[in-house]
Amino acid sequence: MPKHNADNVPTLEDVARRANVSTATVSRCLNKPDSVREGTRLRVEQAISDLGYTPNFGARALASNRTGTIGIIIPTMDNAIFAQGIQAMEEALSEQNITLLVATSGYSPEREMLKIRALVSRGVDSLALIGFDRPDTAYKFLSSRSVPFVILWNYSASSPYPCIGFDNHRAAGMIAQRVMDFGHRDIAMIAGRRAGNDRATQRVKGVENALSGQGLTLMAGGPIESGYSLDEGEAACMKLMSGPKRPTAIICGNDVLAAGVMRGVRQMGLEVPEDISIVGFDDIDLASALNPALTTVRTPHRLMGQAAAKMLLSLSELDKADTRLCFDTKLVNRGSLASVKT
Amino acid sequence: MPKHNADNVPTLEDVARRANVSTATVSRCLNKPDSVREGTRLRVEQAISDLGYTPNFGARALASNRTGTIGIIIPTMDNAIFAQGIQAMEEALSEQNITLLVATSGYSPEREMLKIRALVSRGVDSLALIGFDRPDTAYKFLSSRSVPFVILWNYSASSPYPCIGFDNHRAAGMIAQRVMDFGHRDIAMIAGRRAGNDRATQRVKGVENALSGQGLTLMAGGPIESGYSLDEGEAACMKLMSGPKRPTAIICGNDVLAAGVMRGVRQMGLEVPEDISIVGFDDIDLASALNPALTTVRTPHRLMGQAAAKMLLSLSELDKADTRLCFDTKLVNRGSLASVKT
C-alpha cells in the first residue's frame, strides 16, 4: 500500500532536537504551556514554526486517549434545518480548539448505528445525536464504550439521557390551535416519516391532540407522511388535494415541506392564503423568503447548538441529573395563514 | 487528565487471543480479507463480534499512515449552496468506507488556513477546497506535506491544480445576456464579497463583460457587495433602490441573495417581475419555491460532489494532467425575469 506522505514530515522529536530539549518538554509546551519556563517555551515555539511542525493526530489520540473531537450525527445536510445549529455548535467548539465531526444518517437507524461506530472508533470524546428514537443497541454500545452523549432537538423531562431541545408536542399543539383560532375546521397535515423519528411523531400527536380538544380530527384520517424535500412535499400535497374533500388549511411537519406544499397548491391554481392556509415548523430562513411568508414555529436552532457545545465540553465531569435543557418555541405569524373563507 | 473511556475496550490483541491467531492475522482480516483462509477468517470475525471490537482509529492511522479520511473545507454550512455537493460526495465516499470531514472557514482565508492545518494534522488522505483564491502559504503547506487536493466550484484550463467546477465567468455572462435579451438596460448587480472569492469575482466580471458587449455598464458604478444571507441581501437591495435611479433588473450573485432582494423589493411595495426583474445563481431548491420562482443558473452541485469523491479517491495515483473537469451550467427560466416595461 503506497503512502503518499512525504517522509520529511517533522515530528515532535525533530522539534525537540532543534530546540535542545526533550520530547516531553515539547509535548508540555503544546499541552500545558504554563508548566514550562518562558525561555524554553519560546525556543520550542521557534523550532515549531521553523520546522512547520504539526502534531500527528493519530499519535496523540493513541497516546492520550483523547482526541479533542466531538461528533454529531444528523439526518441530512440537504436541508437547512440542522445547518444553523451545527454552525453555532462549530463556532462554540472551535473557540476551545475542539473539532466537530459531522456525519449523516439519511434518517436511517441502521446508517446511524454505522456512523456511531465510525465516530466512536475515531475516538470522539463525546457525541450529539438527534432525537431519542433509536434501537437499544445504539444506547448499549455507547454505554459500553462510556462515550458521553447528548440528545438534541427534543426534550423529555423523564429522559434518562442528557438532552437539549424543545417540546415538539406542545409547539405543534400551539400552531394547530392558532390554525383553529382562524376558524379552520377542515385541517390536514403533511408530516415527515414517523418511523424512528420522535420529533415527527410528537408533532403529529401535538396537532391531533389540539384538534381533538375542539372535537376535530385530521382530514384524510391522519397525516400524510412524506420525505423532507420540496418535491416530496409537493407530491404529498397533490395527493392530499386530489381527495374527495379539500382542507382549508394544511399543517406541515416542517418548513421545507410547507414550501413544497405551497408550490403544489399554486400549481393547482390556488392562492395562499385566500384559497388555503399553510403553516410550517422550524422557521428556517426560507420561511421568510416565501411569498406569502410562512406562518410557522420558531425553534431555537442556534441556542441548541451552543448549549450542546457547552454541555458536551463538560459532560464527562457533570452529574447527569442537571443535563436536561428545554428551550421555548415561538409562533411566528406571517401571511400564509388567514381566516377561513365563510 | 481524566480519561473517560472504559478500560475494557477490546483491542486487536483481545480478538487475536480469543480467535487463537496472531494480531497480524486479525489485522489482515480487517484490511485484506482475501489473504486469510476462510476458516480462520470466520473465527476471527466471530471473535470480533463477540467482543464488540471496533478498531482504534488513532492507532491505525499512526501505524499505517493512512486514515481513510478525506477533508473538505467550505465557506459555510449556513447556506444550501454547498450542502448538496457535500451530500453527494459523502454518499459516494461512504460506499468506499471513506469518511468525509467537513470544516468551515466562514469565507476567511485565515480561518481556512487554520482548518487546512487541522485537517492535515488529523491525517486526511486528501483534501477538497472551494475556489482557487487563497494565500500562497496554503498551497505551499499542502505541497510540503504532499497532501493531494482538488479545487471545487471553479474551473480554469490553466490551473496548475486539479479542479472540478464550471465556468463562473461564462455562466454569469449567459444570464446577463438573457436579462438584456428581455430588453433591460438599467441593470444592477448585488454580488458576494469578492475578496478571496474567485467565484464571486468572476461572476461580476462575466456580467460586466456581457453588458459592455452592448455598451452598457452596471448601475451604481459596479456591483453592490454583500454577505451571503437573506438579511444582507435585503439590506443591499434597500441601499441600491434608494439610489437616484432604480434599475429594472437586478442580477444577484447567488440565489440566497436573490431571495433576500425579492423580499426587500416586495417590502417596498414593488412587484416581481412587473416592476423589477430579479435573477439568481446556483438554482438551489429555494429558487423554485419562491413566488415568482427564480430565473437562475443551474450549477452542477451533485455532479461536482460525485466527481470530487471519485477524483480524490484516485488522486495519489493519477497524473495531474487529466485532473481538470469542467461541467456545464444551464439557464433556468422561471418567472422572476420578464420583459422590461416600456
Place this chain on the structure above:
DNA sequence: ATTTATAATGCAAGCGCTTACATTGATTGT
C-alpha cells in the same frame, strides 16, 4: 516419498506522541 513452489500465518519492530516517575536545578528557611 521428496523436493519445490506457494499460500497462510506468526514475529516483532516501529508509527509519533503522552505521562508517571526520576532527576536536576533553583529557592527558601534556618
Place this chain on the structure above:
DNA sequence: ACAATCAATGTAAGCGCTTGCATTATAAAT
C-alpha cells in the same frame, strides 16, 4: 552554608495497530 522544598526538565514505557520478513502449513510436481 545546608537541608528541605518546589519547579523545570529528562527518561523511557507504552498506547493499539500495520507490515516486512521469517516461518510453517499446504499443494503441486516429480
